[in-house]
Amino acid sequence: MDDPTPSVDFRSGFVAVVGRPNVGKSTLINAWLKQPVAAVSPRPQTTRRRQLGILTLPKAQAILVDTPGVHRPHHKLGQALNRTAMDAVRDADVVLAVCDLSEPPTQEDHQVAEHLRALSPSTIVVALNKVDLVPPQLVAGRVTGFRKLFPAAAVLPISAANGAGLEELLALVVDRLPPGPAYYPEDAVTDTYERDLAGDLIRSAALGLLREEVPHSLAVQVDEYRERDSGSAYIAATLLVERESQKGIVIGKGGSMLKQIGSRARQEIEKLVERRVFLDLRVRVLPDWRDDPNALRRLGFAPPPPRRDGP
Ligand code: GDP
Ligand code: MG
Numbered sequence: 001m002d003d004p005t006p007s008v009d010f011r012s013g014f015v016a017v018v019g020r021p022n023v024g025k026s027t028l029i030n031a032w033l034k035q036p037v038a039a040v041s042p043r044p045q046t047t048r049r050r051q052l053g054i055l056t057l058p059k060a061q062a063i064l065v066d067t068p069g070v071h072r073p074h075h076k077l078g079q080a081l082n083r084t085a086m087d088a089v090r091d092a093d094v095v096l097a098v099c100d101l102s103e104p105p106t107q108e109d110h111q112v113a114e115h116l117r118a119l120s121p122s123t124i125v126v127a128l129n130k131v132d133l134v135p136p137q138l139v140a141g142r143v144t145g146f147r148k149l150f151p152a153a154a155v156l157p158i159s160a161a162n163g164a165g166l167e168e169l170l171a172l173v174v175d176r177l178p179p180g181p182a183y184y185p186e187d188a189v190t191d192t193y194e195r196d197l198a199g200d201l202i203r204s205a206a207l208g209l210l211r212e213e214v215p216h217s218l219a220v221q222v223d224e225y226r227e228r229d230s231g232s233a234y235i236a237a238t239l240l241v242e243r244e245s246q247k248g249i250v251i252g253k254g255g256s257m258l259k260q261i262g263s264r265a266r267q268e269i270e271k272l273v274e275r276r277v278f279l280d281l282r283v284r285v286l287p288d289w290r291d292d293p294n295a296l297r298r299l300g301f302a303p304p305p306p307r308r309d310g311p
Contacts, residue, residue, distance in 0.1 A: 011177035012061040013093030018116075020108035023100040024129040028160035029053045029064050032170065054184050060174045061182040065092065094176045095119060097126045097150065101142050101157055102133035105149055113149040121152035125172045131157040131164060195225040198235050198269050202281070205265035206239060206250065209257065214249055217242040219289060219299050224280075232276035235269070240286045240299075250283045258283065 017025045033053045053064040089095055095116060099109050116124055128146055131139060139157060147155050154172045158165035203220045210218070224236040239261075241247050251258050258281055266279040289295035 008179040010059055010061075010179065010181055011174060012063075012180045012182050013177040014063045014065060014091060015094045015096050015173055015177075016065045016089045016092035017096045017098060018089060019098035019112060020100075020106070023098045024160045025066055025098045028098060028127065028129065028158075028166075029066050031160050031163065031166055032064070055170075056182060056184070057170075057174065060177055061184065062094075062170075062173060062177060063183060064096075089115070089119070093123065093178055094173055095124050096173060097124060097153075099126065099128050099146055100130050101128040101139070101146070102130040104142065105145055109146070109149060116150070121150070123176055124150060124153035125169070125176065126150045126153050126155040127165075127169055128155065128157040129160050132159040132162050195222050195235075197272060198222055198225065198265075199237060201268040201272065202237055202239070202261070202265040202279075205268060206261045209260055209264065210249065214241065214246050217246055217290065218250070219286075221299060228278075230276075232278060233269075233273060234278045234280070236280040237282075239281060239283045240289060241283065242286065242288055242290070244285055247283050247285050 017029060019025055032055055053066065055062045055064060097112055097116060099105070099112075126146065128143060134142060134157075143155065143157055154176075156165055156169050156172060158169050160166070199220045199222045202222075203218060206218060206220070207215050219240040220237055221240060222235060222237045224234065226234045228234055239250055239258075241250055249257070250261070252260070262279050262281045265281075266277050269277045269279070286292075286295055289299070
């Protein structure tokens with residue numbers, strides 16, 4: 001006879017990390033993985049694809065899916081981003097909602113909570129990040145405010161930046177994973193192609209160096225990713241912008257900006273792939289690509305849903 005309450009030897013499953021842009025989702029995943037797997041940027045919307053980070057522990061494997069931020073869409077791209085996030089939620093065993101405790105709940109936090117309302121609260125964990133920025137005497141009040149948004153879910157203040165609460169948070173997540181064997185070998189960190197990660201790191205480097213008007217119009221397409229016999233990698237990529245003027249900004253005087261972007265991106269990619277990287281960057285204008293369903297598809301974004309007439 002089977003034991004009716006078998007002890008669980010191993011748990012495994014998918015964890016969707018959701019929340020509005022800039023709350024620290026990528027920083028949290030990177031802190032857990034201790035490697036730069038998800039692109040981290042001081043500007044919102046660096047992460048535009050679903051990404052997996054795989055966290056293998058002695059008794060569990062959590063496959064983390066980093067999602068684009070939930071926000072109100074202005075462009076078709078915005079719709080595609082929101083939909084990618086919600087697809088990740090539907091496929092997940094556990095949803096980890098990340099909020100920014102350094103300010104009271106915003107309209108967008110309410111939207112996130114609303115999206116999650118249909119799920120069982122026992123599969124939701126809420127991380128209230130950036131507790132390091134909140135004066136200690138205000139923490140309890142802020143936490144209560146967020147608790148009201150996510151009734152019955154597990155809620156924990158943390159700091160992805162200084163590590164506070166990260167172990168406890170992981171325990172809350174792991175407790176909610178279903179029993180099952182590991183999906184991936186224990187030394188795997190990510191199954192997203194290095195190629196996609198390289199694209200994200202290039203974009204991240206560019207956003208770190210460029211000024212306002214370019215960021216949202218910038219996409220990166222990795223044209224070639226080739227291993228060389230010498231144990232190095234050759235990567236060719238195109239930075240896509242929407243206007244000629246932006247192309248000029250990205251290239252910079254005498255190519256100086258593009259050179260800086262390349263150098264910074266190369267260093268980040270080398271850290272990730274642990275070998276020498278030759279990076280070949282070019283810039284191309286693709287007018288209004290953010291509203292062009294074909295371009296979005298080619299760049300790896302889910303196309304916006306077809307327009308429906310009538311109710
Ligand atoms: P995402 O858009 O949710 O993935 O956010 P990121 O991980 O890219 O982080 C956005 C910004 O918040 C970055 O500048 C991070 O350095 C910063 N940040 C993330 N976590 C913390 C934290 O716990 N404390 C502080 N002070 N800053 C943080
Ligand atoms: Mg991110």
